[in-house]
Each structure stands twice: as structure tokens, then as C-alpha cells.
Amino acid sequence: MKKVMFGMIAGSALLLAACGGAEEAATPEAEAPAATETAEAPVVDAEIVAIIEARQDNLKEMGASMRAISESMRSGSPDAMLISEKADIIAGHAATMGDWFPAGSGPEAGVETEALPTIWENPEGFDEAVSNFQTAAVAFQTAAASGDMTATGGALRTLGGTCGACHDDFRVDDD
Template identity: 45%
Template sequence: MKNVLVVLGLSASLCLVGCGGSEESETAVADEPAAAPAAEPETASEETGTSEFAAVIEARQQNYKTIGGNFKTISDNLRADEADIEAVQAAAAKVAELSLEVPSWFPEGSGPEAGVETEALPAIWEKPAEFTAAVERFQTTAAALNEAAETSDMAAVGAAFRPVGGSCGGCHDEFRLDDD
């Protein structure tokens, strides 16, 4: 059982890196509301050199940090001697909820061309069908994780956790700038 938990912990660490979270970060958790996407602006401001998309990009980044924080909560509980199932359930529910919002976080023009630091690659808008498929994989695996958490069975949570991380990594491979 300990070997399974170690493997799950390592997988979770990789997921956190992919979602922008880290083991040491104090990231938002389940109770924090998702940042609402700003209205879709039309153009970037040439006078200031900043983008009207700054709020959209900032909200997107905060939402991913919230997902990462909730992944950390689940990961920590998978490794704990005694899991806080209520915390796991709240975290899994928040991940599932936010997964449904992901498509609205990427309005046209909120990529690198916005002039605001973002790790979102142009491929998101150049390959919309592929991006949509990647988001749908995340939504499906996040829903399965939430269903597993609702059973209060930590073994089921552990089994459902890894595929969510895989869906995150699959999307990041093609649609997110590699920080390395």
C-alpha cells in the first residue's frame, strides 16, 4: 500500500508542476471562488504596451493555480496516514467544476499576441478541435475523480487521480509553453 501511495505522490508532484502548483506553494483551495473571465476585449492597447486581455489572462492563471492547489490537497491526503475525506471531496468537486469552465478561459486574442506574459501557446487557437478534445479529456477525468471522491473510498480516489494528471500533461505538451 505504501508503494502505491509513493507512486501516487510522485504522480501528483508531476501533475502539480504541470498545473503551475508546487509542493511548497500556498495555493488556493476548494473554497476559493474561480476568477470570472473578463469580458472579451477587442484589441491590445498600443499606447501603454499592455493588453486589454490582462484581466482575462490573470483570471485564467489564477484558476489554474486553484486547480493546482486542489490537486495538492488530494495528493497530500493520498499520502497521509489518515485522509481528510471532506477536504478531498471539496477539492475534487472544485477541480470538476473548474474543468467545465476551461473553454471560456481562452478567448481569441488572449494568447502571446496580447502582449501579456502567458504560457498559452498559439496552438490553442490554431488547432481548436485538438484543444477542445484535450479539454474534454480533462473534464471527463475530473468528473471521474469527483465521483470517486464522493464514495469516500481513498483507493478509488487514488485510481482516478492519475488519469486527471495525465489529461493535464497531455494538454500541456501541445498547448502550454514549456518552462524548462
């Protein structure tokens, strides 16, 4: 009975998270003491939590890099040095992304994450999305380093497409 109730609490937290309620999603932790009495509460694995938080930090840095690049490209006088530096950051993250989603680091980890279970249900599809992103990130890095802004703009559109393609299939749709 208590187990069922905890399931409902966790379920409503997921709904809130899906609606973009980042703050509300923290609430289940506050309610956790009642659930722990049953000894049925999910064990929050510190190592998994660290992995999830590290990947989210990396993804935030990629988002900030893409924003800075887009703003510079649109400014009328693109800063080739800045764009190339941000391209290096994105390519660096792309190279390791394949290690960011170990089994157990999905919604079942008990911490807030926008990673969808489809990542682990469709590993070939996810690997392909990572691989497409890696290829585009290297191509963009090369174009940005050349200082050719026409080539850089084209490679940026391709790169952005690979971010969106993965988010469509493997990330909670909250934007």
C-alpha cells in the same frame, strides 16, 4: 527600423519567459515608453488582460488543489472531506475551462502568458484536451464523494494525466 527593434525586445522577453524568468518577463513593460513613440506598440486590451489573469488564478487554484489532494492521499490517513472539497473546485473549473482561451488571449496579447499559439492553431486538439479533462474531473469528483480511496486514487491518476497531456501540447514547457 524602430518596429524591428521592438520586435527584438518582445522576442527576447518571450525567450526569458520560456526559460521560466517570470520576473524578467515584466521588463518589456518598463521599456515600453520608447516603443510607444512609434505608435507601433501592441495595444494591451484590458478585457483580454483580465481574462488571462482570471484563467491563471483558476489554474493556480487547480494546482494548489491537486497538491493538497496528493499530499492527503500520501499521508497514510487521507482526509476524504478535504479531497472531496478540492475535487469540487477542480470540477467547477473544468466546467468553464472551454471559455478561458478566447481568440487574442495568446502571446500576442502583450502580457505574460504560458499559453502556446497551438491552442488556436489546433482548436480541435485543444477542445479534445479540455473535454478529456472535464470527463476525468467529473469521474474524480464522483469517486472522491464516494469516500472509496482506492477508486479515488485511480481516478486521481487519470485526472493528473489529462493535466499533463494538455500542458505537453498547449503550455510553454518550463518545468
